[in-house]
Amino acid sequence: MNIVLTTLNAKYIHTNLAIRYLKAYAQPEYDATIAEYTIKDPVINIVSDLIQKKPDVIGFSCYIWNIEETIKVIKMIKKINPDILIVVGGPEVTYDVLEWMEKVPDFDVIVIGEGEQTLKQLLAGFSNGRDFSEVHGIAYRNEGGIQLNPQRNKLDLKDLPSPYRFEEDADHLSKRVTYVETSRGCPFSCQFCLSSIEVGVRYFDREKIKDDIRYLMANGAKTIKFVDRTFNISRSYAMEMFRFLIDEHLPGTVFQFEITADIMRPEVIAFLNEEAPAGLFRFEIGVQSTNDYTNELVMRKQNFDKLKRTVTMVKEGGKIDQHLDLIAGLPEEDYHSFKKTFNDVFAMRPEELQLGFLKMLRGTGLRLRAADHDYVYMDHSPYEILGNNVLDFNDIIKIKQVEDVLEKYWNDHRMDNTVEFLVTKVFPSPFDFFQEFGSYWETKGWSRIGHQLEDLFKRLYQFLQEKGVEHIEQIVSLMKYDYLASMKYKPRKPWWELSSDKKQRSDLYREIIKNPGALGQEFMNLKLNEKDLYKHTLLEDITINLDLLIKDGTIEDSPSHILVYFDSKSEKPQFFSIKKEDLKPA
Secondary structure (H helix, E strand, O other), X not given: OOEEEEEEEOOOOOOOHHHHHHHHHHXXXXXXXXXXXXXXXXXXXXXXXXXXOXXXXXXXXXXXXXXXXXXXXXXXXXXXXXXXXXXXXXXXXXXXXXXXXXXXXXXXXXXXXXXXXXHHHHHHHHHOOOOOOXXXXXXXXXXXXXXXXXOOOOOOHHHOOOOOOOHHHHOOOOXXXXXXXXXXXXXXXXXXXXXXXOOOOEEOOHHHHHHHHHHHHHOOOOEEEEOOOOOOOOHHHHHHHHHHHHHHOOOOOEEEEEEXXXXXXXXXXXXXXXXXXXXXXXXXXXEEOOOHHXXXXXXXXXXXXXXXXXXXXXXXXXXXXXXXEEEEOOOOOOHHHHHHHHHHHHOOOOOEEEEEEOEOOOOOHHHHOHHHHOOEEOOOOOOEEEXXXXXXXXXXXXXXXHHHHHHHHHHOOOOHHHHHHHHHHHOOOHHHHHHHHHHHHHHOOHHHOOOOHHXXXXXXXXXXXXXXXXXXXXXXXXXXXXXXXXXXXXXXXXXXXXXXXXXXXXHHHHHHHHOXXXXXXXXXXXXXXXXXXXXXXXEEEEEEOHHHHHHHOOOOEEEEEEEEEEOOOOOOEEEEEEEHHHOOOO
């Protein structure tokens, strides 16, 4: 029997953990081939590759991001060879099973819930003349129509074999994200989340997990992401794993976790701030909303003060980047309430702030009670909302405009100093800045075209100039600094027109050559000759005290010349400044 386990990942760098667990559990009786594609691959290419493997059974792992393309692949395969048994599983098809079987006649079998043991028994039934009558946890087609078998009991996760020891994966570990699962289930009951449906949390064997992580690092894995819904639900378990990863990590490895911030104890954070190397860990924290009534309606328990304490302590430690999530469209969270949620969370200055929109996932309580809040949502995946009783589609469009520029101007950290000044000194609140700029961005049609780094600066400047904001000279100085600080090499042509002409710059360079001490001892230590100055430095005027800005973020008016040296070895620019009055050509 030739078995292929496959999925369409969102991106090439992703890997699918589920099909690897299925393959590991099916052995040694059944040896399946793993085949992964992406949702961007042409359907005909995927089908051609799968058909050439001459499969008897193909198992597809289905999610909201790939179900539409997966169905196209399956329909084409069935046209080419109707005898291939098509098995689908995963969170997208585990719920509304009968609807799926009726909607997609090309699904032969749906595996419901955990699939490791189910698939193995299914393969045994296939070998025995396609007899699936004794296989629990499936829906399948027989002569009498659609048969729904009894559900399967939960597995003992400690018995599951490792999904990481396949030779064909070893060469790809350094290039792709590796997902690790140390538990299944979630203790919380958030009604918008699939994890709320499974009661209780079950753990894998700790020592097996540690051995797997050792193996992954030894074979080149660089990004390891834990998929546990709440990694820190057990403080003792989290501490043990943190200690292990700190002690045994290999250089260049990064570990990512989803944590619940308001239950993390201060002593745990103090331990991480003291012991963890910078950059080793990355936290993803779902805030979703700071509206207490909204959280109550979705059965989400959250103490925002404690969450804020955790995020602030971690940020002050300077060791761990944090990615915070918000969801627009939750019950009774109107546009103004969401604005408050956004500002509440942005005030903590997370390294990344992900602004998402509510998806009415199959099987969730919120979808089942959608009528209670007049939800309107997409009929097809990803089932994103189009409006509800307090948030109409026009409000959603406006929030999407915020999301667009937030991603470009905050999450990518291209101009942190500029944005910080704008959201604190120029606009009434962070949300107001991103909303006004996002709406302007949309009216200009920029969301439909590409952009280079220089374009981002030019477009922000154009917006600020047309709006007629105050402090424009200070803002431009900050934009110049942010732009130059991100450069590895001297830019051929900055995004702005240089403030002095060629002759004026030559006169200033001659003055610097004559008196290098004016720029300080650190500049003198570089011992740059005239050729180096012209080739590897840039001279520009700004209106603020650069030393104070770099030291502690203080903005103080001080018309200055800045000289930026672009070191080809370190690929990090060095800044030197001097007041204009102290450097005047003779």
